Amino acid sequence: MSGRRRHIGAPERRARLAAGQRLAPSARAGSAEEVAGSLVALHGTDPATVYLAVGARLRDPSKTVADVERALYTDRSLVRMHGMRHTVFVFPAALTAVVHASTGVAVAARERASFVKHLEAGSEHDAAWLADVEAGTLAAIGARGEATAAELAQDEPRLRTQLLYAPGKKYEAWQSISTRLLRVLGMEGRVVRGRPRGSWTSSQFRWALTPAHPELPAAEAQSELLRHWLGSCGPATEADLKWWTGWKVTDVRRALVAVGAVEVELDEGAGFVLPDAVEPVTTDAGPWAALLPGLDPSAMGWQQRDWYLPPELRAPLFDGAGNIGPTVWWDGRIAGGWAQGKDGVIRWRLLADVGREAAAAVEAAAARLQEWVGEARVTPRFRTPLEKELAGPAPAKK
Structure with a gap:
């Protein structure tokens, strides 16, 4: 970009987030x-994060569970698979080939090389045996069609083969190879x-064969994934x-060039937008409140978070490994x-003085969440200090 870079400050970034992340009421989605x-x-x-993240962004959150299950398991328009940073995500089906190749x-x-090395060191088996x-x-x-690891072991008993994990550590344990093998096949x-x-909060999944998809060149796939993410x-x-x-920084830079990214000035320094996103955002969604789950994409979407997360609030909201809890x-x-x-009651606490209007809006958002969660019980996999405190015994009535 020639000349002076356009400055996009924190207020405009938050306005873009409200609309692009479907968080403002006027931007909520239908599916x-x-x-x-x-x-x-x-x-x-x-697993609960997927449903809670979608529910916070639907115009009719009462339809969340049925709609997500339809998309994941009936229409297969959404796919749960490994993606960035060795993490499991749910992606639009159209992006599965892009994520896989990129x-x-x-x-x-x-992961396969590590598994084979562990197998050969800890048993009499080798890569050829594993392939069989x-x-x-x-x-x-x-x-x-679909089956759990335990069901698959009935048909393929060698999945019960035991390996010692973390030998010499306090938490060493013998485990069957099924979990790690299915993880490698998923990757x-x-x-x-x-x-x-x-239920929808369960983490015991069945496994299915991946639908056929084209094999893309890595650089092409990286450019396409970055284009989607930068657009969002x-x-x-x-x-x-x-x-x-x-990715490596060289891969990021190559993809930025490939999508024609435009450099802008952020409060943190240089940033990038797609060519059609340089102009100022003019739509004002108005103030809005939301209760988002642990690991929500909006909370975990950026490494540099000061523009939407005051540094002084981080300690109670993150666990020791850097996972954010419900916000x-x-x-x-x-x-x-x-x-x-x-007892099933949604409890919340403001850690910043944002005024009575905000408190009333948060109360309404909590009631909305309470209504659609219903009788379900949701405990985040990664517990944070504030979440554990709020989930404890109900405060005594005065």
């Missing part, structure tokens, strides 16, 4: 596919997680892009956190 398309990727490590292939190669077990496993999945794009056993989350810094994708948002900023108590 799970619309939400996923806008966000590119929904964190899937914690990110999954390289990660899977490292894989063939049996894939045949069993094909015959069953390689050969299997995907199917319908879980139990831009502007972003180079550090944001490197962190979110997990309360007011007008584009994180202002507190929430949890569901054992």
Whole structure:
């Protein structure tokens, strides 16, 4: 970009977030596919996150569970698979080939090499034996359509082969190879997680064969994934892009050139937007409140977060590994956190003084969440200090 770079300050970034991330009431979506398309990727490590993230962005949240299950397991318009940073996400089906080629292939190669090395060091088996077990496993999945690891082991008993994990550590344990083998096959794009056993909060998934998709050149796929993400989350810094994708900085820079990204000035320094997103955002969504789940894409979308997360609020909202818990948002900023108590009640707390209007709006958002969650119980996989405190015993009535 020649001449002086246009400055995009924090207020405009928050306005873009409200609309692009489907968080302002006027921007809410009509389906799970619309939400996923806008966000590119929904964190899937914690199964409940997918439903809660979609529910916060639908015009009619009461339809969330049925709509997400339809998209994931009936229409297959959304797919749960490994993606960036070795993490499980839910992607639009149209992006599965892009994610696989841009990110999954390289990660899977490292994961397979590590698995084979561990197998050969800890047993009498080798890569050829593992390939034979894989063939049996894939045949069993094909015959069953969908199956859990335990069900697959009935057809392919070698999946029960035990390996010692973390030898010499306090947490060392013998485990069957099934979990790790299915993880490798998932990273390689050969299997995907199917319908879980139990409710929408369950993490015990069945496995299914991956639908056929084209094999794309890595550079082409990286450019396409970055174009989608920058269109949803831009502007972003180079550090944001490197962190979110997990790529080398050279890959990020090559993809930025390929999509014609335009450099702009952010409060943090240089940032990038797509060519059609340089002009100022003129739509004012008005102040809005939202209760978002742990690992929500809007909370985890950027590495540099000061423009929407005051640094002084981080300690109670993150666990020790850097995973964010359930958050309360007011007008584009994180202002507190929430949890569901054992009695099912949604409890929230503001950590910043944002005024009575904000408190009333958050109360309404909490009631909206309470209504659609109903009798379900949601405990985040990654517990944070504030979430654990709010989820504890109900405060005594005065």
